[in-house]
Amino acid sequence: MIDYICIIGSGNVAWHLSLYFAEAGCEVLVVGRDHNQAEMFEELHDAIQYIHGIEEINQGADLFVLCVHDDAIEEVCQSLDFTPDDTQILIHTSGSIPATILEPYAVNYGVLWPIMTLTQGRTPEFPMDIPYVITGNNDLTLNGLSILTDQISNNFRVMDDAQRKHLHLAAILVNNFTNHLFALTYEYCQEHQVAFEMLKPIIEETAYKLSQDHPGLLQTGPAYRNDKKTIEKHLAMLDCHDDLYKFYCLFTESIIKRYSLP
Numbered sequence: 001m002i003d004y005i006c007i008i009g010s011g012n013v014a015w016h017l018s019l020y021f022a023e024a025g026c027e028v029l030v031v032g033r034d035h036n037q038a039e040m041f042e043e044l045h046d047a048i049q050y051i052h053g054i055e056e057i058n059q060g061a062d063l064f065v066l067c068v069h070d071d072a073i074e075e076v077c078q079s080l081d082f083t084p085d086d087t088q089i090l091i092h093t094s095g096s097i098p099a100t101i102l103e104p105y106a107v108n109y110g111v112l113w114p115i116m117t118l119t120q121g122r123t124p125e126f127p128m129d130i131p132y133v134i135t136g137n138n139d140l141t142l143n144g145l146s147i148l149t150d151q152i153s154n155n156f157r158v159m160d161d162a163q164r165k166h167l168h169l170a171a172i173l174v175n176n177f178t179n180h181l182f183a184l185t186y187e188y189c190q191e192h193q194v195a196f197e198m199l200k201p202i203i204e205e206t207a208y209k210l211s212q213d214h215p216g217l218l219q220t221g222p223a224y225r226n227d228k229k230t231i232e233k234h235l236a237m238l239d240c241h242d243d244l245y246k247f248y249c250l251f252t253e254s255i256i257k258r259y260s261l262p
Helices: 012-023 035-042 070-079 099-105 139-150 161-191 196-209 228-237 242-259
Strands: 004-008 027-032 048-052 063-066 089-092 109-114 132-136 156-158
Touching (some): 012 027, 012 035, 012 109, 027 035, 063 070, 070 099, 089 139, 109 139, 132 161
Parallel strands (some): 004 063, 063 089, 132 156
Antiparallel strands (some): 109 132
8 A cells, every 4th residue: 555655856747646645545655856946836736735855755655756867767776775675565657667677776666657738836737637547566566556657547558668658759749749740820810819728728729629520521621521721821821820830731742641531
């Protein structure tokens, strides 16, 4: 049973997980570098304590969670002055780094990866709907993480490192890349004095439709119709917008090729 959790790191993921774990009834210790963050974390919940300095870690925690950048995971493991025993679990929260990076540092190790864009200070509207992926090297780890995650989410799955890596790439494609396209479009709208706000309902409807059907069955637009005249007009309008021009060409070519309309 996981009752006491030590989170190493104080960024976006740490902020959210500390709150969700505390709300699930766990005692949470957050280890960060910045003294000024103590009040921010401890105001989240009475069960959260913030300390400064990895050397102050309570070695009796049931679960140690590394909420650090991918390239810092191994460095933090090497800086620990103790090794978790055979009843404790060590995990990281990365979607792309294999769980096996933790093998030299703990008997029980794994991953708890939230599939969500998380921002410190901004709680998702429905946190229980955040999907999580669990990876564990043995039954003790998988059972412990499954019971814990079931308390903070209605949606989690067990995956191995390879499956999680592919899902992480997919998350980048649908979230980070589309958001970049939104940002470029926002700037385009500002430049031409049209309201980006007017596009939000169509963005929301597109996202809603994904819950109803396969995305390949929902495609519309001039590229889907192979409407060459409209496509040529759009390209002319984007002539001075290099990034959007490239995206438009790439997506248009791919859509036409996929649907093979005359």
